[in-house]
Amino acid sequence: MSFKDVNLSFMKKLLFILAISVLVLQGCSKPSESPDASVPTGSARPELASYNYLVELPAHIQQALITVDNSPATNPITNNGATLGRVLFYDKNLSLNRTVSCGSCHKQAAAFDDDVALSKGFANARTTRNSMSLLNIRFYKSGRMFWDERVPTVEKQALQPIQNPLEMGLTLTELESRVKSLTYYPDLFQKAFGSPVIDSVRIAKALAQFERSIVSYQSKYDKVKQGLETFTAAESRGEQIFLTAPNPGPGGGGIACAGCHTPPMFITSTPAGGFAFPLESGINGQNRFKSGSLRNIATRKFLFHAGTIADLNAMFTGPQPVPAHGVPPQDVAAMIAFLNTLTDTAITQDPKYSDPFR
Template sequence: MKAFLLLTILTGFSLISLKTPLPFPVPKGFPPPVYKFENNPITKSGFELGRKLFYDGQLSKDGNFPCSSCHQQYAAFSTYEHRLSHGFNNQFSARNAPGLFNLAWEKEFHWDGSINHLEVQPLAPMLNPHEMAEKLDHIIYKLNHDKEYPALFNNAFGSPGITTKRVLLALAQFTVSLVSADSKYDKMKRGEAVFNQYEKTGYGIFQEKCEGCHKEPLFTDLSYRNTGLEVDSTLLDYGRMHVTGKKEDSLKFKVPSLRNVFLTSPYGHDGRFSTISDVLEHYNIGVIQSATLDTALRKGIALTDNDKFYLIQFLGTLTDTAFVNNPLYKDPASGRLTVDR
């Protein structure tokens, strides 16, 4: 009799543990996250559901374009070696796919900040006719008629039902968990590694010439700036101005994080730079003057060949191999190749 009682109580507690929020450890030196975890506490079942959705082609019209088709773990969740990404029916995306990490610290998303919350971001690629090209009601229909999803949603949210909100909350539980804070730079900061002479010199140059926009520890200040890129005549992308409707925001794009920068080639909002050297050379001699050009770039950033060499040595310390090889983030349905560096 008492054993039965104990069993009842234990079952009660194990039910709690399924719902118990997983901790979100804030890396040392990082600011408090912007994402409100209290509205969407990460649970094991919610995270795993979000990961499954992230790798599932059913979120796209023809089944070929899961989120992971443009956000590849080995490229720090950017599209490796693609200026623009491929979408439905052999179409190109309009911008270079950014890496996905440390999203918990971002308030706005996309190169122009057009997305006002992490949870609603997936709607943009899912419904974009050039990208995943699907309809929202059809996605919900497919998930409802899937063998596994109804039970997984029930587990993750404590009651049956697959809704837009639950799809978005689950995806956010996965994407907000993508934290990259274990590079050589981070280890150096924690006293677990030492920079060699080249890296140390590069770090000094970085702090002097780049830190103004690529602020540590996120390596971006998340502001929108015109970095003197000429508008591409085929894309006609004026960036932030499309969102605010203000002339003074013309040609401004979000400052990208430099974490994992060795893995996220090509560079720039339209991926126009193939290599880091190309980007550095742009700041050295390629900045185009215009009314909204960032004041810090009026004269460009003078960089000698030596500066560039050391800077690249330092930028290499921002590669987080533990992040790109983290089995927690991998497609659970397939054994993918990992990157060894």
């Protein structure tokens, strides 16, 4: 056998071995491991199930919603719209370096608040304000968002953090490009809006639908109002104080807590006044700030726009209690007992509000 024949035989065997190796490797690989150039390295596809965002709220809440709902007729909540909004809310691809999402500063486990005084943005820089809880924002009648109420609607609010240079750092053009590049979005936009067209207006609408769907209605307070449970003596006393007793404001006198935090959602779109906090002076420089919902207040940390009040107890008894929230010492325990009944643990665990990328 000549050298040429030996070489040819060797090459045939080598090619046969390589072919077998390729087939074996292909057989072992999983379909989900096939590369997708449109999905950035390190990202994942959302895992979605069918959830109902159009729940039937208890009568005492539904009655309030009729008069204060800030949902525009042009953007009602739908299951497909809120589902798309949920994906956008948790998608870290919507930040400049793909490290943070809306859900990074509005954590479900923290009642869609943050667990630090000032949140970290995409480059680890701190924000200038405390993250505000998104619970029950649908019940803020005026619809104005942020501590200083600088935008008129939830839809306008939804795009602001994405464009903020400290928070998520994208332009609207970059945002649209990012979302268009991800292959899981066209179908979601098709279901939500009837076509796969992707733009910032639709992104804002979907985010707003998801945010408005976050309504607390399964606390002890709600069960009492439905006749399913009863308050303890301390809780009942606390409710009475909350509803009727005027708290001593900075200049004396004052109004009941319910004046700014109206039941059953413990929110009103009349901004509270008389608070001198660092960093800024609020709405029109008047030391007035938006009043958020008190739902889940007992489990939330770092309260008010600067995050300077550590928790609910510190609001009343801390080294620097908020003046307008002053409650006589003999009433503090009852007030805190009542506010604890506003805690809804179901909403902080409900999978339809959770991160679909986990």
